[in-house]
Amino acid sequence: MTEAGSATIESLSGDRPSRRPLEIFAAIFVVAGLIYSSHLGANALGASEAYSAWAAAKPGVGAIVRTPVLHDPGKQVFYYVVLHYYTQIFGLSEISLRSMSVIFSLVTLALVFALGCEMFDKSTALAAAAMWAFNPLAVVFAHTARMYPMLIAIALAHLLTLLRVRSRPGIIGGIGCGILGAAMAYTHLAGLLILGAEAAILLRDLSRGRRDTIAWLAIALAIVLFLPYLPVAIGQSQQMIYGHWLDYLGPPYNYPLAAKLAAGLVAAGVTCWLVLGRTVERDGNEPIRVLAAWIGLPALAFIVGSVILHPMFNPRYLSPGIAASPLLIAAVIGAWSAKWRNLLAAGFVVACLIMLPFARSKPPPWRDLAGQVAGGGASEPVFFESGFVSNASTANVPNGGFPFGYYSVPFDYYFRGANPRIAIPGFDAAAARMTIEERVSSAGGGWLVSWKDSNAVKSELPDPKRFTVVEKFRGDHLTFYRITPSGRGVPVARPAK
Structure with missing residues (x-):
């Protein structure tokens, strides 16, 4: 792997044969495949991964479509459908669930290289691919059974086809581009922001006298194909806003009106500069500006939305832009100095390889x-x-989210016992406490899996004078308790505080 990094520096000089970058990329691809494929089954599934397995195990597409609508709002259906058919062949083990992410992660690596060749040259493409291949984020995505590797791959494929129909218009390419755009939105709602950024890119072309008719038709086709699902997406978004779910939207920040106006004006100014600013690149296709808009505008929308409306920024939602960032970095530095670009790429690869053993969560x-x-x-x-x-x-806001209990899905993936699973209202501590005391008294013991912190959960734990509560595990947004009636012969431990 170190040899590949050293070869990167040597191969990117102008004197080498044109096949050399391809050969080095092939070596990087193979090594990345080995790293992405290692230890797939070592760790248990996380809660969100278990939901992927749960949705994929549904009996058919209709049941899969209803899963995010009824039980897991905020998630889109395309990943679940693809994973459903994939696991019918390879099973629902941790390795098979995550192996599909490995495939999409390798497709992403190839697309980063292909985009670099399309927008710049093979040397820039190789530098960008090397920087992304061993990035700890790329490895984390490859090891996670969630939709993000698919989203990244589809988004980069969509951008590549859009650039090609922008420069070499064709009906078949336009249809393919539109289908990929719709698939991107069906995979994650952040895809709609990417479509908006691409529309801004085409608006700049239009302002400079370039029509891009096929590219516009591709964007329109993507939106039309997504329209049937739009009412569901709007309903989910409203439910998430009112539910204040931690992983999506939280309660609004109390920023002053002046701060909100300033954030809106800054966003408008940056957008106007990207769309209408003067040309600074020699290449008429302006690849650096295109990448800056494609990466930056969705990020800007999330940041400004967090200031004006609700906190909604999460790096995962920007994963396609993060994967494309090495292209922008390599292109900007390469425009200044090819030598420094090559040194940066090789040094970054070595640093990532050193960090990988320590980057495991x-x-x-x-x-x-x-x-x-x-x-x-x-x-x-x-x-x-x-x-x-x-x-x-x-925590006390009444809502209908996850009526069976959010953590019941990952628990049931690993536990097949006959113990009753009981959902208690997370937003009604008094009712939850009454249910726990009644059922634990009759059964002689019980267990509580909670997403609340120690202060919030205290009000739903049973009376410490009559019950013994032992905290067995505490992690991020997860606490596990053993609850028994006092005097049952269990070891007495300090009650949870």
């Missing part, structure tokens, strides 16, 4: 939690809080 605890419950009585209930996963300020 803490494994989810679901295997251990399932093992602890299995070691108890089969009649002991396991309690899960229904409602949206919220922060402390919105």
